[in-house]
Amino acid sequence: MGKLVLYGVDASPPVRAVKLTLAALQLPYEYTVVNILNKEQYSEAYLKKNPQHTVPLLEDGEALIWDSHAIIAYLVGKYGKDDSLYPKDLLKRAVVDQRLHFEGGVVFANALRSITKYVLFLGKTEVPKERIEAITEAYDFVECFLKDNKYIAGDQLTIADFSLISSISSLVAYIPIEATKYPKLSAWIKRLEQLPYYAENAKGAGEFAAVIKSKKFTIVD
Amino acid sequence: MGKPTLYGLDGSPPVRAVKLTLAALQLPYDYTVVNTLKMDQFSEEYLKKNPQHTVPMLEDEGACIWDSHAIMAYLVGKYGKDDSLYPQDLLKRAVVDQRLHFEGGVVFASALRSIATLVFHSKPVPKERIEAIVEVYDFMEAFLQDHSYIAGDQLTIADFSLISSISSALVYVDIEAVKYPKLSAWIKRLEQLPYYGENAKGAEQYAAFIRSKNYTVID
Numbered sequence: 295m296g297k298l299v300l301y302g303v304d305a306s307p308p309v310r311a312v313k314l315t316l317a318a319l320q321l322p323y324e325y326t327v328v329n330i331l332n333k334e335q336y337s338e339a340y341l342k343k344n345p346q347h348t349v350p351l352l353e354d355g356e357a358l359i360w361d362s363h364a365i366i367a368y369l370v371g372k373y374g375k376d377d378s379l380y381p382k383d384l385l386k387r388a389v390v391d392q393r394l395h396f397e398g399g400v401v402f403a404n405a406l407r408s409i410t411k412y413v414l415f416l417g418k419t420e421v422p423k424e425r426i427e428a429i430t431e432a433y434d435f436v437e438c439f440l441k442d443n444k445y446i447a448g449d450q451l452t453i454a455d456f457s458l459i460s461s462i463s464s465l466v467a468y469i470p471i472e473a474t475k476y477p478k479l480s481a482w483i484k485r486l487e488q489l490p491y492y493a494e495n496a497k498g499a500g501e502f503a504a505v506i507k508s509k510k511f512t513i514v515d
Numbered sequence: 516m517g518k519p520t521l522y523g524l525d526g527s528p529p530v531r532a533v534k535l536t537l538a539a540l541q542l543p544y545d546y547t548v549v550n551t552l553k554m555d556q557f558s559e560e561y562l563k564k565n566p567q568h569t570v571p572m573l574e575d576e577g578a579c580i581w582d583s584h585a586i587m588a589y590l591v592g593k594y595g596k597d598d599s600l601y602p603q604d605l606l607k608r609a610v611v612d613q614r615l616h617f618e619g620g621v622v623f624a625s626a627l628r629s630i631a632t633l634v635f636h637s638k639p640v641p642k643e644r645i646e647a648i649v650e651v652y653d654f655m656e657a658f659l660q661d662h663s664y665i666a667g668d669q670l671t672i673a674d675f676s677l678i679s680s681i682s683s684a685l686v687y688v689d690i691e692a693v694k695y696p697k698l699s700a701w702i703k704r705l706e707q708l709p710y711y712g713e714n715a716k717g718a719e720q721y722a723a724f725i726r727s728k729n730y731t732v733i734d
Binding site: 345346357359360361363364365367368371372384385387388389391392394395396398399400402403404407408435438439 | 566567578580581582584585586588589592593605606608609610612613615616617619620621623624625628629654657658
């Protein structure tokens, strides 16, 4: 087995999705911090490895893999004792895949990264209300997807839970989740917080929230 | 075995990605139009099948599958004669997966859908929306540096996914061959596919619709 190296920073939600997966698989790895607030992802050395200059990035021996969803799928396929975290059954996998793409598009790109770009990277103090609506829309969908299931893609824990908890636990820094309004979503969050390795997400989520709360901004029409 | 049913409309880029895949697999299917411009996706019947109320959606042997990327991966796994369109090899698959998620996040959600929403509602378009499209083209050019297709030397579902959105992004920002030689060559390469009409027809409908809207780009 080649050496596993994860590049990223704890505050980053997709990095945390990978950290949860590595912990669930009980895989040892090295961690190299790439601080995106200091633009370290634009170093010549990093751009050679990842021309999309994002985190997380996984190095497995000589292979370089990025996008958190691609990384976690790869890790389960290569190192999982079984396929429970990412079922090979085509229909079960299609549900996990849809949840993963939902996380990447609707939750991360449209809800989380867009508002964070305003508040953190562009330092704006006014945020259009559509950015808040995008967050509640994400919560509404997750509540709906959970139906009567324990986990986001069915009765088993999968990488879709790791992907979604990383971003949902960061969105709460902008809008808290009221248990009366979102009972299933709240119960799902509490369920994942019981995972013995949940700190792999909690620590960085706390760091993310602290950064966001240190910024002053108002919602405008 | 009954035929699968695809729900959607031709103008929609992710619907076209699935149509390209179905054509590449030479899989017969039924097509039910769900016109998102007329809010057909919010009908009680459709919401029961797809609570995310998006297109495309595939119904196959009683199962409802949505998100274009999930559909395409499922179709190759179930109906492909081989795995070339979505390799089983974990490292090759990881590249295709990264390209698929790039399409869903950076290209479709961040670049394409956001500008389309503004234009559809006749709102002014901040120049960041144009810059987001240019950034997509820059990334595509970088990804295509060493290979003929977007995930390597073979055609995969990542090419279908990306050509559907890139061919629609064109209506907002041109792709100059001088500035983007690899991207331009890749587009021409895919246009040679015998079933490319599955994308071209809807891409032209999409373009015509956007061109019918007058919009301005503002600082």
